[in-house]
């Protein structure tokens with residue numbers, strides 16, 4: 001029974017890997033940087049995308065694929081910023097899979113620079129599903145506690161960038177950003193760390209500059 005379950009999960013992930021590889025090849029051939037955002041519900045993924053949309057306006061063409069269990073709410077928030085957005089509703093599944101992205105990709109205009117994918121709010125299984133992105137962000141907000149990286153290691157291990165969000169709340173909370181960063185770096189050495197407040201705009205320029213550098217690296221073939 002256990003062997004069977006493990007085999008099925010392994011096959012599922014292998015199938016996902018294949019679909020993700022096709023998406024990565026497609027995005028790279030179009031010169032598009034794919035960014036997958038992971039975090040618990042409410043850590044500030046959509047708010048961060050809203051802030052980035054303002055920074056990139058008139059400079060880079062951005063599009064967003066939103067993943068949620070239900071509702072079009074997040075896609076509507078992104079569209080309100082003048083950015084094209086597609087909503088995937090999983091109807092219960094707590095993560096996005098590459099084949100879901102594959103279905104939407106045909107609708108995404110070829111002439112964009114940045115494709116952000118906001119995963120379903122969940123710090124656990126989205127970490128196991130490659131979506132064909134070139135950059136993975138994991139967000140951790142100050143109200144969640146600075147002890148979370150070691151408790152949910154796969155999300156931090158699989159990420160390229162740690163974004164500590166809601167920095168404006170730090171004066172009111174027992175959250176030590178240095179501790180959170182050190183714990184995440186112990187799991188994933190080399191993780192890039194940014195501290196931001198999407199609400200106030202702190203740190204958004206630095207994060208946006210990092211995304212632009214990654215896009216330039218991708219286009220010069222050094223991704």
Ligand SMILES: Nc1nc2c(ncn2[C@@H]2O[C@H](COP(=O)(O)OP(=O)(O)OP(=O)(O)O)[C@@H](O)[C@H]2O)c(=O)[nH]1
Pocket residue numbers: 039040041042043044045046047048074120121122165166167168169196197198199200
């Ligand atoms: N104080 C503060 N609140 C923030 C910040 N960023 C987001 N929030 C608030 O946190 C709540 C959740 O933000 P969202 O951006 O919807 O979070 P999310 O990660 O997209 O949530 P899901 O899509 O449901 O997983 C909202 O009430 C935001 O206004 C921030 O920088 N500071």
Ligand SMILES: [Mg+2]
Pocket residue numbers: 045046047074118
């Ligand atoms: Mg959201």
Ligand SMILES: [Zn+2]
Pocket residue numbers: 093094095125126
């Ligand atoms: Zn899941």
